[in-house]
Amino acid sequence: MCLAIPALVKSVDGAKAQVEVGGAVRSVSLMLTPEVKAGDYVLLHTGYAISVIDKDEALKTLAMLQELADIESGQV
């Protein structure tokens, strides 16, 4: 039930936004994330954006994963 998926914000109109999820565009509520702007990726849960995905943190995690995996496979 806590399923939530990343969605790209195409446009913002007051407390609503048009977001793209896997090619489909739909309207979602921004009542829980008023800071959202076009171009952000948000986490979408039951028609509401519940969190803005932090691009820098996403890259940091990927770098950490790369490092952990590489160390062990002897590629570093």
Place this chain on the structure above:
Amino acid sequence: MKYIDEYRDTDLGKGLIKRIADLSKRPVKLMEFCGGHTVSILKHGIRQLLPPGIEMLSGPGCPVCVTPVADIDKAVALAREPETVIATFGDMIRVPGSNSTLQKAKAEGSDVRVVYSTQDALEIARLNPLKKIIFIGVGFETTAPTVAASVVQASKEGLTNYYILSLHKLCPPVMKALLLSHEIRLDGIICPGHVCAITGARPFEFIGREYDIAAAISGFEPLDILLSVEMLIKQIENGRHALENAYTRVVRDEGNIQAIRIMYEVFETSASCWRGIGMVSESGLRLRDRYSAFDAEKAFEIKQAEARETPGCICGDILRGVKKPHDCRLFRDVCDPQHPVGPCMVSAEGTCSAYYLYGGEDER
């Protein structure tokens, strides 16, 4: 899709699994609290890839599964009231109550509608001013703010035909109850990433601080889960148990302040009954007095007989991590996703459903 595909990279996954195997020196029991994690772990075959010493137990993190029979009966009773429309997430309609389900009530003529969002339920209320729309509020901290937001919106619009049956539950209090019961000895807990997106990391810090158990907040893709398992094993092997966050792209320490504000604007904490676990203080949410006009429990006189558990179903034990689906004599032969006996087989994220669909190994 961006932010999904990168976290499914097979080569990185292999590297992480090897690292976990090298770090893991002794048998440990880890619990994934959240049903979403259970599904991801089974669907991606993570259990089979981890070293045999790492045992994964599923926790009570499935809101539909932990809703007790008496509350299902309440929803069915409301569906049978004249002029009501029940709006609910899909998982709820097939959960057996004492002697019926919302689906059966619908077949008998009640107006029960599956909605994707409380926004849809509000729209039904706007379009049907002569009907009473009751949204079945099931869900943890992830979902409760969306239900609260709909109440705030209904209040602003002056809607007088929109009600909530609040069956919401909170995760940290039930984790404490599980740990205090000493029924299972856990070495580490994978904390629910999307609950933490709302609450932030802090409400889960007690796991390491008060119970000296390893803890990590995880996302839902395979690499997210492997990273959190790596963090847990490292904490266990180093003997330093402190909450780590493997899902920083979504979870901040302070959480979503706006969502928390709306949730507590509408709701206040209350004791709540969990299937298989019983009453847990401060683990539920009820509507505050100022929003009592939207409270289905106050607006309707709910007639219900004494609740009756389904004989033979061990969902309660499974929800506490004490038993696994294969320990249930109903599993697969009598109880399957087409003919579910208990809620853990109904919900898409129920442990029994996940074992049935993705084949958790037979450990009997």
